[in-house]
Amino acid sequence: MTDLESRALAKTWFYPFRLPSGRQTPTYDGGVLDAIHHTRTQMLDAELARTFDDRLDGLSALDLACHQGWFSAHLAQRGFSRVTGIDAREEHVADASLIRDALGLPHWQVRQADVHQLEPLQLGLHDLVLCFGLIYHLENPVGALRAARAHCRRLCLVETQVVPGMTGWVDYGSYRFVRPLKGSFGIIDETGETHGPEASTTGICLVPSTEALVWIMQRIGFSRVEVLPVPDDGYEQLVHRKRVMVAGWVED
Template sequence: MIAGVFVQSSGLGTPLAVCFAPIVCSITANSLNGSGRSVQAHLLPARVELVDPEIKQKVNQRNWFYRFDLPDGSVTESYLPASAQQVHTTRLEMVERVLKPLLAKHHGLSGLDLASHQGWFSLKLAAMGCASVTGMEPRPGHIDDARLMARASSAENIRFVKSDIQNIDATDIEPADIVLMLGLIYHLENPVAAIRAARAYCRRVCLIETQVGPHLSGMLDWGSHEFVRPIQGCFTVIDETEETHGGEASTDGICLAPSAETLLWIMEKVGFVEVALVSPPADAYEQHRHGKRVLAVGWVP
């Protein structure tokens, strides 16, 4: 909650300053006017935006994968184990490190959040300064949750569309300056096609975050021991066929997780340039810290 500080110098009829910030203001008379007169500070009520009671009730009745900050100062509870919730904040910190300088320099950019889930990162894109954001998600329940949270947050520049990355409905999805694909490709049976789709719908920069598997390199006999080719990358196959009913698992069940080297190679092959891994912060979620998850960035030439 943000408290206001009303500052008035004795003997003056008008305030010298009004601060609305979540900090303690230390103010002296000399720094204000050099008069040596005493200064009084008074706490004012915080400026809080209220959430429509009906919408707030619906929010409270649902289960949330993320901890959403609501305009009234409350925060939703997450059903994700506390030990794993840092995955979201680590992703966000790494994404912001790439996007904030871009959004500060260029105004009016659009965002596309592929597999937007309940819309947490879509809302973050809007908060960072995207003029418009589209979230694309295959699960109707997640779409409903995301639309409700957008209403609760009074976010009018966000829309959510039901579509699958493996079969995008081009009538609803348009290319965007910024494309996010976070926590998705390791749930897919065709991650290469998904990365191609991300490139096709990206005008400036794409960020892909994924679980990664071990890497394999070397040479492979290709049709004959007399004809060999270099191994460019590899995928780890994971079975989620018993979990397709879940909100965070694969929709098909067969999952291919690339190695970090494979991800970078594919991004370059489908047309991204200046492809690189974004280094995690020192206090990152353990999987990012130990290289079991990576965030890659690729730019459009």
């Protein structure tokens, strides 16, 4: 076992990384959350097969808010020629870098950056952009989705917690000017948890409904948007639509 593996095994992780020796990193609460990572990976793989026919060599991927690097590592191992992961937290960048080196994945780059501070095309165009577990921790989720679209060449996958939708009509200044609701947002308070590694960095969280997320992705420039199917034995929140994975395609 290498020194890198020893360092990885010495701490508790959010993800169950399989190391070259065959050992697995210990995870929070004895692995009770592992199922969500496996379900999201299964759904990701299904879409890679459908959109790219699993022909990943020569393609690049961008993982926004990559956390400790679970999905970045998976994409690098699946065959993407170039993977870039960014995260706002220094400790996440350090953890992802440790896993990258332990797994021997030099074509995976990890950088510290806040999605809201990215300039258009700052990180280049990528065939795949991931936005997993991010937008429901943000006070400006639309801005993050615009950043994802700006860096996307072909496919963007967004996975998020969602809130119940609201429909109906609103008098918009007067009963003579009525507008339909296209979706809704719920406000979640994480102001007391900003120190937590899985929480918001600002504490104010706007969580979209599924209808709102789909409508926004359509309006910011994705030519086709779909809510992806969930395996029957998948993680309960995804099965019961408390979370969703939505695909947006950029087509010529």
